[in-house]
Amino acid sequence: MQMKEYKPLIVAFCCNWCSYAGADLAGNNRLNYPADVKIIRVPCSCRVNPMFILRAFQRGADGVILCGCHPGDCHYTSGNYYTRRRMAMLFSMLDYLGVERERTRVEWVSAAEGAKFAATMNDFVAQVTALGENKRLEDLRCKR
Amino acid sequence: MNKKNLREEIILRSGVNPKKCMKCGKCSATCPAYDEMEYHPHQFVNMVDTGDIEPLLNSDSLYKCLTCFACVDRCPRGVEPAKLVEAVRLSVIRKQGENHLTPNDIPALLDEDTPQQLLVSAFRKYTK
Amino acid sequence: MQRIGVFVCWCGSNIAGTVDVKAVAEALKAEPGVVYSTDYQYMCSQAGQNLIIDAVKEHNLTGLVICSCSPRMHEATFRKTAAAAGLNPYMVEIANIREQCSWVHKEMPVGTEKAIILGKAAVAKVNLNTSLTPGESPVTKRALVIGGGIAGIQTALDIADAGFPVDIVETKPTIGGKMAQLDKTFPTLDCAACILTPKMVDVAQHDKIRIFSYSEVTEVKGFVGNFDVTIKKKARFVDETKCTGCGDCVDKCPMKKNPNEFNMGMDNRSAIYIPFAQAVPKVATIDAGACTMLKKGKCGLCSKVCGAGAIDYTQKDEFIEEKYGAIVVATGFNPISMDKFDEYAYSQSKDVITSLEFERLTNAAGPTQGKLLRPSDGKHPHKIVFVQCVGSRCAACAEKGKEYCSKICCMYTAKHAMLTRDKYPDTEVYVFYIDVRTPGKNFDEFYRRAVEEYGVNYIKGMVGKIVPEGDVLKVQASDLISNKQLHIDADLVVLAAAIEPDKSARPLATMLTASMDTNDFFTEAHPKLRPVESPTAGVFLSGACQGPKDIPETVSQAGAAASKVIGLLCKDKLTGNPCIASANEMMCNGCSSCERVCPYGAITYSDKEFRMPDRTTQIRRVASVNPAVCQGCGACTVACPSGAMDLKGFTNSQIMAEVDAICK
Numbered sequence: 001m002q003m004k005e006y007k008p009l010i011v012a013f014c015c016n017w018c019s020y021a022g023a024d025l026a027g028n029n030r031l032n033y034p035a036d037v038k039i040i041r042v043p044c045s046c047r048v049n050p051m052f053i054l055r056a057f058q059r060g061a062d063g064v065i066l067c068g069c070h071p072g073d074c075h076y077t078s079g080n081y082y083t084r085r086r087m088a089m090l091f092s093m094l095d096y097l098g099v100e101r102e103r104t105r106v107e108w109v110s111a112a113e114g115a116k117f118a119a120t121m122n123d124f125v126a127q128v129t130a131l132g133e134n135k136r137l138e139d140l141r142c143k144r
Numbered sequence: 145m146n147k148k149n150l151r152e153e154i155i156l157r158s159g160v161n162p163k164k165c166m167k168c169g170k171c172s173a174t175c176p177a178y179d180e181m182e183y184h185p186h187q188f189v190n191m192v193d194t195g196d197i198e199p200l201l202n203s204d205s206l207y208k209c210l211t212c213f214a215c216v217d218r219c220p221r222g223v224e225p226a227k228l229v230e231a232v233r234l235s236v237i238r239k240q241g242e243n244h245l246t247p248n249d250i251p252a253l254l255d256e257d258t259p260q261q262l263l264v265s266a267f268r269k270y271t272k
Numbered sequence: 273m274q275r276i277g278v279f280v281c282w283c284g285s286n287i288a289g290t291v292d293v294k295a296v297a298e299a300l301k302a303e304p305g306v307v308y309s310t311d312y313q314y315m316c317s318q319a320g321q322n323l324i325i326d327a328v329k330e331h332n333l334t335g336l337v338i339c340s341c342s343p344r345m346h347e348a349t350f351r352k353t354a355a356a357a358g359l360n361p362y363m364v365e366i367a368n369i370r371e372q373c374s375w376v377h378k379e380m381p382v383g384t385e386k387a388i389i390l391g392k393a394a395v396a397k398v399n400l401n402t403s404l405t406p407g408e409s410p411v412t413k414r415a416l417v418i419g420g421g422i423a424g425i426q427t428a429l430d431i432a433d434a435g436f437p438v439d440i441v442e443t444k445p446t447i448g449g450k451m452a453q454l455d456k457t458f459p460t461l462d463c464a465a466c467i468l469t470p471k472m473v474d475v476a477q478h479d480k481i482r483i484f485s486y487s488e489v490t491e492v493k494g495f496v497g498n499f500d501v502t503i504k505k506k507a508r509f510v511d512e513t514k515c516t517g518c519g520d521c522v523d524k525c526p527m528k529k530n531p532n533e534f535n536m537g538m539d540n541r542s543a544i545y546i547p548f549a550q551a552v553p554k555v556a557t558i559d560a561g562a563c564t565m566l567k568k569g570k571c572g573l574c575s576k577v578c579g580a581g582a583i584d585y586t587q588k589d590e591f592i593e594e595k596y597g598a599i600v601v602a603t604g605f606n607p608i609s610m611d612k613f614d615e616y617a618y619s620q621s622k623d624v625i626t627s628l629e630f631e632r633l634t635n636a637a638g639p640t641q642g643k644l645l646r647p648s649d650g651k652h653p654h655k656i657v658f659v660q661c662v663g664s665r666c667a668a669c670a671e672k673g674k675e676y677c678s679k680i681c682c683m684y685t686a687k688h689a690m691l692t693r694d695k696y697p698d699t700e701v702y703v704f705y706i707d708v709r710t711p712g713k714n715f716d717e718f719y720r721r722a723v724e725e726y727g728v729n730y731i732k733g734m735v736g737k738i739v740p741e742g743d744v745l746k747v748q749a750s751d752l753i754s755n756k757q758l759h760i761d762a763d764l765v766v767l768a769a770a771i772e773p774d775k776s777a778r779p780l781a782t783m784l785t786a787s788m789d790t791n792d793f794f795t796e797a798h799p800k801l802r803p804v805e806s807p808t809a810g811v812f813l814s815g816a817c818q819g820p821k822d823i824p825e826t827v828s829q830a831g832a833a834a835s836k837v838i839g840l841l842c843k844d845k846l847t848g849n850p851c852i853a854s855a856n857e858m859m860c861n862g863c864s865s866c867e868r869v870c871p872y873g874a875i876t877y878s879d880k881e882f883r884m885p886d887r888t889t890q891i892r893r894v895a896s897v898n899p900a901v902c903q904g905c906g907a908c909t910v911a912c913p914s915g916a917m918d919l920k921g922f923t924n925s926q927i928m929a930e931v932d933a934i935c936k
Contacts, residue, residue: 027371047906059935076905112789173750174736222669
């Protein structure tokens with residue numbers, strides 16, 4: 001039997017005002033990135049509750065990336081600063097729990113940076129693929 | 145070596161992407177050795193890009209370039225024609241298929257005035 | 273339980289090309305809550321929308337999932353469709369299978385698989401959707417225009433003509449902007465002052481327009497329809513209401529050696545000055561850095577000669593607070609600094625000038641009264657070289673200049689060359705170009721006339737270096753067509769410097785929370801369909817702050833921005849965004865975490881009486897959200913330790929359901 005090629009499962013939380021539009025722009029410009037990235041739209045990167053990220057890992061995600069507006073450019077003035085702090089805490093805790101730093105990332109992508117969005121996703125997917133499957137937080141009860 | 149491989153090799157060696165050129169001619173405008181050359185810097189970039197490298201290999205223009213890097217400094221697109229010229233020069237040298245400098249030659253070349261760095265780079269350049 | 277309908281759009285071949293739409297529709301049928309699933313070529317078309325409406329009625333649907341293009345594109349369309357079908361508009365979710373799926377993936381199985389997962393996430397979310405009703409907020413019927421150039425002037429006039437009061441804030445002592453500095457305008461060769469100054473007078477005399485000159489915006493709070501703006505009126509040490517603009521003070525001022533900004537520093541002005549004769553408001557301004565009275569307390573001549581008694585050395589910066597319903601940004605552009613282009617010897621020779629300086633040299637109100645004379649020795653130049661694309665179209669890796677085309681240089685250079693040949697037929701004129709870009713009405717004809725009728729020498733190639741030698745400029749350039757290197761001894765060199773957004777734009781964008789691109793141009797809400805609106809509601813864009821533009825384009829964009837502002841100010845009430853935070857009072861523990869993170873101050877705490885299960889009453893401190901002020905960012909929902917705070921439309925359970933659907 002042939003081994004199926006390993007495809008990571010990556011959840012991307014994108015701010016509606018910048019990176020979600022950046023992802024749309026990447027689409028408009030037909031910039032390819034792996035289909036392993038699944039985007040969830042949130043009003044602001046600060047809407048992302050650490051709970052969502054834990055849940056994603058628990059349910060078998062291999063990597064989680066959070067995209068927000070560049071510092072100073074938040075549509076809601078200061079949301080991305082909260083994100084930055086919260087995620088610094090969360091990611092170091094995840095690292096302690098054995099979910100490698102390379103599986104988590106916060107990236108600032110503006111609405112004009114379609115190319116950056118695609119490049120970031122390509123890079124992140126390659127990084128997570130290199131690490132392989134995430135088993136650390138996976139909840140076996142969630143497996144069917 | 146066929147035409148396409150030579151083009152790829154020169155691009156790889158120089159680290160220059162000739163596709164970035166917008167054909168403004170500022171490299172040739174700025175070149176102090178322009179009148180000595182048969183092929184001018186902007187032609188160099190274009191000929192490497194189109195793979196028309198054979199005439200360059202046989203041209204004296206290669207050695208008229210002073211490597212002053214004026215074109216590199218002033219190119220608005222960051223193409224760096226001088227690096228391309230240098231890469232084509234290396235192709236000629238390596239094409240000749242022999243080592244022009246062997247480790248045995250070096251002691252004879254050593255004297256007080258020659259900087260060691262020059263020998264190292266000459267060794268690197270003239271050795272296959 | 274919801275009854276959900278799934279509608280998969282082909283978008284012609286845009287989606288159907290890489291996603292098997294039938295398979296997506298089929299796969300989503302099995303999802304919980306889905307009772308109907310179909311596909312159609314163009315869901316957003318009238319026929320597609322009718323299909324949705326009919327399906328809602330026929331299958332008694334309560335929620336809709338549209339698998340189509342980005343919600344940023346057609347969410348509003350499908351919400352209207354839902355409303356037309358009698359559903360709450362917020363019972364619609366869009367799965368973005370075009371921009372974020374079919375357009376970025378090439379293989380059918382991959383695209384289809386991802387589209388199904390995105391569809392499942394949307395279905396999972398709709399299952400938890402609830403009906404939402406937007407709140408209403410009043411509209412302040414007054415507009416603010418930031419920047420008093422031709423863009424700001426035109427926008428202000430158009431809004432004011434519709435009957436709404438407008439304030440213009442301009443940092444310079446006068447409105448007029450760059451256009452006031454120009455001599456002639458292409459391609460008709462109208463005199464810029466002749467067409468601009470009447471408009472400036474219109475602005476000054478309009479009873480609905482107030483001009484805050486020598487002022488800047490320092491703080492912006494609030495939201496669409498209700499902006500609170502603080503404007504700093506810088507001290508000009510002259511009482512605007514008293515000054516008659518007679519100019520006696522300007523003549524008498526002993527400090528005459530200050531570079532004149534209006535003439536690009538090519539001549540001098542006094543410490544108290546009026547930028548130019550047609551300035552609006554025509555009021556003197558004291559340059560605090562140059563005035564000896566303000567610096568050392570000695571002099572006071574201007575105050576002695578002023579018949580109106582307008583001089584006031586004790587004037588302080590004044591802060592004005594005003595409410596606005598809409599804000600128009602018209603901050604314009606500046607030519608870039610030539611510091612990084614030393615090969616053109618701009619800093620070494622006075623005879624290497626930028627195009628805007630050339631403009632002043634040929635202007636009758638300029639430093640030479642319109643005679644074309646070299647700045648260095650005042651002689652008439654006989655050989656002039658124009659260099660195009662100086663700092664435009666540079667690669668990012670070249671680390672100097674700008675990546676974009678500045679758009680106006682080709683045309684104004686053709687104008688300069690043509691006018692020079694027209695006035696001084698004995699001058700030789702060379703224009704070095706990379707490409708001549710003339711996409712505009714009568715533009716190419718104009719350029720061809722410069723070549724064919726006026727004998728301007730257009731040479732395809734770039735100037736490599738310029739060396740000042742004696743009283744000539746040695747120009748070394750390439751001629752790519754004849755494959756030659758040229759050496760020209762020029763008397764004057766004119767550089768077509770790239771243009772960049774004004775430096776004030778970046779801090780302003782931060783204040784307005786309007787987004788910018790990497791070049792500091794403001795981004796528009798949609799590059800094609802909403803070009804004059806910023807993504808931030810209530811903020812509009814006019815002129816070169818959005819991208820390089822010539823005058824006709826600026827004026828048309830200014831009018832377009834004005835019409836959008838009028839459309840907003842006409843409304844008495846604005847329906848807000850219903851996706852806002854709300855606190856579950858039963859769960860709130862009164863910790864104030866949410867209050868501290870809210871960027872709008874929308875959360876307040878109050879003591880409320882609660883009936884407890886044991887039939888006693890208890891007073892507890894709980895949070896409540898002001899729906900008119902909340903913008904729905906969700907910062908509070910994450911800060912809340914008890915989980916009492918949630919964001920409607922993006923609830924914790926909804927996003928969690930999406931995560932679950934994706935990770936299944």
